[in-house]
Amino acid sequence: MSGNSSGVAAVERAVSMLEAFTDVDYSLTLGELARRTELDKSTVLRIARSLAKSSMLVRNDDASWRLGPKLVRLGGLYQSTFKSAAIVEPLLTQISDESGESAAVYVKEGDVRVCLHRHDSTQSIRHSARVGDSMPLDRGAPGRVILAFTGASGKLYDDIRAKGFHVTIGERDPQVASVAVPVYRDGQTLFGSLALTGPPSRFNDEAVSKNLEILRAAARKLSAALGGHPG
Amino acid sequence: MSGNSSGVAAVERAVSMLEAFTDVDYSLTLGELARRTELDKSTVLRIARSLAKSSMLVRNDDASWRLGPKLVRLGGLYQSTFKSAAIVEPLLTQISDESGESAAVYVKEGDVRVCLHRHDSTQSIRHSARVGDSMPLDRGAPGRVILAFTGASGKLYDDIRAKGFHVTIGERDPQVASVAVPVYRDGQTLFGSLALTGPPSRFNDEAVSKNLEILRAAARKLSAALGGHPG
DNA sequence: AAGAATGTTGTACCAGGTACAACATCTTTT
DNA sequence: AAAAGATGTTGTACCTGGTACAACATTCTT
DSSP, X not given: OOSSOSSOHHHHHHHHHHHTOOTTOSOBOHHHHHHHHTOOHHHHHHHHHHHHHTTSEEEOTTSOEEEOTHHHXXXXXXXXXXXXXHHHXXXXXXXXXXXXXXXXXXXXXXXXXXXXXXXOOSSSSOOOOOTTOEEETTSSHHHHHHHHTTTOOSXXXXXXXXXXXXXXXSSSSTTOEEEEEEEEETBTEEXXXXXXXXXXXXXXXXXXXXXXXXXXXXXXXXXXXXXXXXX | OOSSOSSOHHHHHHHHHHHTOOTTOSOBOHHHHHHHHTOOHHHHHHHHHHHHHTTSEEEOTTSOEEEOTHHHHHHHHHHHTTTOHHHHHHHHHHHHHHHSSEEEEEEEXXXXXXXXXXXXXXXXXXXXXXXXXXXXXXXXXXXXXXXXXXTOOSHXXXXXXXXXXXXXXXXXXXXXXXXXXXXXXXXXXXXXXXXXXXXXXXXXXXXXXXXXXXXXXXXXXXXXXXXXXXX
């Protein structure tokens, strides 16, 4: 481990242990954590014990480990810094029900977009982002809308700014289409984007038109609640 | 720092930095983080940089720091290990709307209960737990129900088991009343408790009766969805 | 412009963190 | 039931990572 780096290696190891858990892992054995992080078992055990002290990890009775409740507490604090949950959650439910598609809100974090809130369609074929997922800004309508309304140059972005929305069909994932509009806060500051997503087969011109109406109405409500007035 | 402890002190310092953020902190300056954690500024900076590498923290342009999106991602993974979000969220909305009170689901984590999901009443006077909050098991109806159905002894718990629910008025917080019932999974394993909460003035006998009906119906649905059959 | 406050870097020191080895416990195979 | 294998835990030597002090750079306030 190189010395004098600008960080703390032990902390980065600890985070890599938390990141070792995926969607399908209820828990992980010590050995599996060691394998996934390429750390010695004794190192994993000591770090895990420290994380467990503050409920970032939980040790099960069978000595396996799982993610702990402090994470959902801290994750909720992160979401609450956007001051949007109270109005967003019912709004996403409403527009998902009206459109029949999954609805989500994305915010810009550095050079990616993060899914801040989402509500999944009840249809059996549906797109399902996960809250906290990071995705590229230059792939998919929600990201391109964020880029357009934070000053990206180029004809594509000029067009998006002119139209006030964007549609992509399979740009990031071949099986996903989306339509997105901007959401503002505090006057004309971009808060993020609001999007409906689903399979390309359900995004013909007529469906897009209908979904756009739903999105625009919802975005106006959300922007207003956040103190935004688009120019 | 004492040597040969069973953990890793640097990791515990990093977690204490994340825990330094409260509900009202959009961001914290380096100096404020140092004050709250009683660590040297240079230590805080190095740890913060490591946390930022994996989006556990974000450095703002003005060199202040805020919690990062990876937390909501990991928090969502924690919640998803309970395999309950898809049915719980609409159910909580429904019972909150029907009863006019805030609804929440709690699970047992060691010797505390953790709020796993919640939906707040729309009334202006309402109780609002936060997802991820830890509370004592022996204060408040949701905790007592968990204790009762995981084998706690004593007349109080015998009574709860016999009745199948519990009501408390101001036991944990003088301004909060709650009524809670158990939720099962995988046969007769306790999943947690389902509760409605609000100000004591709205929890007279008639209201409690009505709320209990709503809760029981919802708990049957939720238990069934989780594969639970109460004995 | 000067002073104060905050953020950042350099670096010496030492003890913390790591991984190896051994041991304990549990599970599987024979 | 015994042996072998796998997993989790502990001891500990070593060395370098992590810490905090000091100095510096930048920003803010007076």
